[in-house]
Amino acid sequence: xxxxxxxxxxxxxxxxVSRRFEEAIEKIYLEGKTPAFNMxxxxxxxxxHLSNGQEPVAVGVxxxxxxxxxxxxTHRPHxxxxxxxxxxxxxxxxxxxxxxxxxxxxxxxxxxxxPAVNFSCSGIIGESCGPxxxxxxxxxxxxxxxxAVAFLGEGAANQGAFxxxxxxxGAWNLPVVFVIEDNSWGISVPKSEVTAVAxxxxxxxxxxxxxxxxPGNDPYAIFNIAGEAIAxxxxxxxxxxxEVETYRLAGHFMGDAEQYRPKGExxxxxxxxxxxxxxxxxxxxxxxxxxxxxxxKRAEARVAEAISFARDSEYAPExxxxxxxxx
Amino acid sequence: MLDQPTNERRLTIARAMAExxxxxxxxxxxxxxxGEDIGGFGGIFGNTRGLFEEFGKERVRxxxxxxxxxxxxxxxxxxxxxxxVVELMFxxxxxxCFDAIYNQMAKNTYFSxxxxxxxxxxxxxxxxxxSDAGQHSQCLYGTFAHLPGMKVVSPSNxxxxxxxxxxxxxxxxxxxxxFHKGLQGMGWLGTEAGATVNTPEEEYTVEIGKAKVVRxxxxxxxxxxxxxxxxxxxxxxxxxxxxxSAEVVDLVSLVPLDRETVINSVAKTGxxxxxxxxxxxxxxxxxxxxxxxEHDISKLKASPARVTFPDVxxxxxxxxxxxxxxxxxxxxxxxxKM
Ligand SMILES: Cc1ncc(C[n+]2csc(CCOP(=O)(O)OP(=O)(O)O)c2C)c(N)n1
Ligand SMILES: [Mg+2]
Numbered sequence: 001x002x003x004x005x006x007x008x009x010x011x012x013x014x015x016x017v018s019r020r021f022e023e024a025i026e027k028i029y030l031e032g033k034t035p036a037f038n039m040x041x042x043x044x045x046x047x048x049h050l051s052n053g054q055e056p057v058a059v060g061v062x063x064x065x066x067x068x069x070x071x072x073x074t075h076r077p078h079x080x081x082x083x084x085x086x087x088x089x090x091x092x093x094x095x096x097x098x099x100x101x102x103x104x105x106x107x108x109x110x111x112x113x114x115p116a117v118n119f120s121c122s123g124i125i126g127e128s129c130g131p132x133x134x135x136x137x138x139x140x141x142x143x144x145x146x147x148a149v150a151f152l153g154e155g156a157a158n159q160g161a162f163x164x165x166x167x168x169x170g171a172w173n174l175p176v177v178f179v180i181e182d183n184s185w186g187i188s189v190p191k192s193e194v195t196a197v198a199x200x201x202x203x204x205x206x207x208x209x210x211x212x213x214x215p216g217n218d219p220y221a222i223f224n225i226a227g228e229a230i231a232x233x234x235x236x237x238x239x240x241x242x243e244v245e246t247y248r249l250a251g252h253f254m255g256d257a258e259q260y261r262p263k264g265e266x267x268x269x270x271x272x273x274x275x276x277x278x279x280x281x282x283x284x285x286x287x288x289x290x291x292x293x294x295x296x297k298r299a300e301a302r303v304a305e306a307i308s309f310a311r312d313s314e315y316a317p318e319x320x321x322x323x324x325x326x327x
Numbered sequence: 328m329l330d331q332p333t334n335e336r337r338l339t340i341a342r343a344m345a346e347x348x349x350x351x352x353x354x355x356x357x358x359x360x361x362g363e364d365i366g367g368f369g370g371i372f373g374n375t376r377g378l379f380e381e382f383g384k385e386r387v388r389x390x391x392x393x394x395x396x397x398x399x400x401x402x403x404x405x406x407x408x409x410x411x412v413v414e415l416m417f418x419x420x421x422x423x424c425f426d427a428i429y430n431q432m433a434k435n436t437y438f439s440x441x442x443x444x445x446x447x448x449x450x451x452x453x454x455x456x457x458s459d460a461g462q463h464s465q466c467l468y469g470t471f472a473h474l475p476g477m478k479v480v481s482p483s484n485x486x487x488x489x490x491x492x493x494x495x496x497x498x499x500x501x502x503x504x505x506f507h508k509g510l511q512g513m514g515w516l517g518t519e520a521g522a523t524v525n526t527p528e529e530e531y532t533v534e535i536g537k538a539k540v541v542r543x544x545x546x547x548x549x550x551x552x553x554x555x556x557x558x559x560x561x562x563x564x565x566x567x568x569x570x571x572s573a574e575v576v577d578l579v580s581l582v583p584l585d586r587e588t589v590i591n592s593v594a595k596t597g598x599x600x601x602x603x604x605x606x607x608x609x610x611x612x613x614x615x616x617x618x619x620x621e622h623d624i625s626k627l628k629a630s631p632a633r634v635t636f637p638d639v640x641x642x643x644x645x646x647x648x649x650x651x652x653x654x655x656x657x658x659x660x661x662x663x664k665m
Contacts, residue, residue: 036514037514037515038457038514038515038516038517039457039458039459039515039516039517040456040457040458040516040517040645041517045457045458045645046457046458046459046460046643047459047463097458097643097644097645097646097647098644105642105643105644105647106461106640106642106643106644106647107460107461107643108458108460108643108644109460109643110460110462110463111460111461111462111643122462123460123462123463124419124420124422124423124462125392125420126392126423127423155391155392156392158391158392158393158396159392159393159394159423160393160395160396160423161423186363186391186392187363187364187368187371188364188366188367188368188389189363189364189366189368189389189391193389194389194390194391194392195391255515260367260368315644315646316644316647318646318647318649318650319650320647321637321639321642321644321647321648321650321651322637322639322651325638325639325640
């Protein structure tokens with residue numbers, strides 16, 4: 001399966017939006033946190049997990065989804081949310097803790113929920129898997145179209161919830177696709193030290209579903225395999241497990257000194273940055289550099305607009321903390 | 328703080344915890360540590376720093392993100408002669424592994440009629456105040472203390488942190504060791520300076536099940552644990568400016584609970600305010616108030632009060648979270664209303 005011209009430009013532009021968004025967040029996050037780094041201070045407090053480098057997974061998968069399909073995501077959710085079409089302004093405002101945010105500032109960066117595009121995420125590792133199964137089951141029971149995609153990290157594939165959910169999906173033949181973003185690290189712990197298998201795609205066999213491993217952080221390869229898996233799910237043929245090799249260009253969270261990384265790893269990863277690589281490929285395919293420049297400018301403008309919206313928005317009254325526990 | 332030998336060595340809670348583990352590991356080859364990022368990284372909250380370098384990866388074991396697996400593995404190892412110290416990185420994650428904790432760790436001694444023991448420590452971080460939102464900021468003291476079969480402690484300072492950790496490792500029962508992130512001495516968490524105190528280098532224990540009167544007073548008793556103690560001490564300073572003398576009780580341990588120290592203090596002051604960063608209802612604050620009123624309600628000159636976290640998930644936005652958290656001003660206001 002190959003992306004159409006439109007699809008590949010969408011993938012590229014969305015990767016750029018995501019990267020520019022993370023770069024903007026990174027900069028603002030540090031406001032008020034120097035010279036002493038205190039997580040609680042500045043316009044964006046709390047933990048911050050950036051997705052720089054992992055954009056190909058989000059766009060290669062979400063290129064096949066529309067707003068009606070379901071995505072459940074992780075503690076590192078920005079690229080996934082952006083690719084799924086979560087409102088960028090509301091998302092930025094949420095990260096600033098403003099009243100105009102997705103939850104009015106209650107949830108924050110790890111808890112982005114946008115029912116308008118069927119997107120949710122959780123800060124609890126492995127917890128994207130079960131809800132995706134449930135949403136897929138719900139579509140089956142209601143006889144409604146739509147597939148569910150659960151994103152997770154390679155670290156999360158060691159969590160019981162992952163294995164239980166895969167078994168459910170296999171046993172009930174659910175229209176769900178599990179997508180593991182293998183950035184080879186769970187905070188400071190390398191995949192190889194704590195995982196019984198080298199690649200998680202082999203685990204699919206235990207749950208009677210196809211498994212794929214995609215090397216190289218390549219948006220085209222991801223588009224291809226994810227497209228087949230999602231089409232398969234739409235046709236009622238059941239779940240698929242996909243593991244994608246990807247790169248975490250940032251620390252685990254902002255403030256991470258990353259001393260656990262082997263020397264030279266970061267530099268090697270930056271040399272493989274998927275965004276310039278895709279740009280080169282698009283140019284090789286005959287796209288004019290100027291038209292790509294335009295897409296990049298448009299992406300930057302979207303991010304700038306979302307960030308100003310967030311900055312200019314008001315905080316909700318503090319007493320709003322006490323509302324919305326129940327509907 | 329009272330009851331502390333004077334010396335010049337001030338440690339953070341993080342270093343005090345690590346030192347206790349280090350000394351126990353040197354003393355007893357059955358002690359080992361496992362959890363996520365507790366190896367070379369030294370623990371997300373710094374409390375295992377240096378252990379990996381000294382003891383290696385066999386005894387300082389980075390685990391997969393498989394809390395059910397490795398916490399129940401600790402139960403099995405503990406019942407087979409080892410003394411595991413296992414870390415649940417944030418207490419909020421108990422949701423994925425609670426069976427290992429409360430159905431196995433906490434009950435196997437009873438199910439064996441006392442013939443089997445489960446000598447393990449489950450250490451876990453608690454507390455908010457730095458906008459980490461609803462899945463990374465809870466205390467859940469009451470949730471753990473409610474369930475029989477496990478001891479539950481939470482230090483407010485490094486001296487107690489070290490002595491409690493040593494006592495917990497030596498205890499033949501499971502001990503849940505809850506350390507508050509805001510007291511850890513990690514600058515990035517906006518640490519409370521009062522938690523970093525003189526801590527002896529030599530090994531010692533702090534008794535599990537004994538509360539401490541950390542400030543003497545006559546007009547009102549402020550009861551708290553962990554961060555609550557520091558809020559209470561600051562409130563006591565403010566009250567003192569108006570000539571009101573507050574006594575502050577640091578519970579130190581929730582299970583066993585030293586009811587006597589609380590009762591004796593309230594018998595003297597006649598007024599009780601409980602400070603608890605955990606949710607308001609069904610928790611430590613209700614238990615302390617019940618302890619006092621059940622014992623002798625006539626000792627109270629006013630209805631008891633509590634300064635707690637309202638019964639809502641912990642909000643992300645800083646102003647909302649701060650609005651919900653206990654603080655010294657809220658304690659003073661509670662006193663004024665008595
Ligand atoms: C149940 C649970 N355990 C532990 C954590 C702490 N934690 C947050 S992110 C993380 C590493 C996750 O690794 P991975 O799944 O590979 O995702 P990545 O961070 O690499 O994107 C851990 C251990 C958590 N949030 N939830
Ligand atoms: Mg990872």
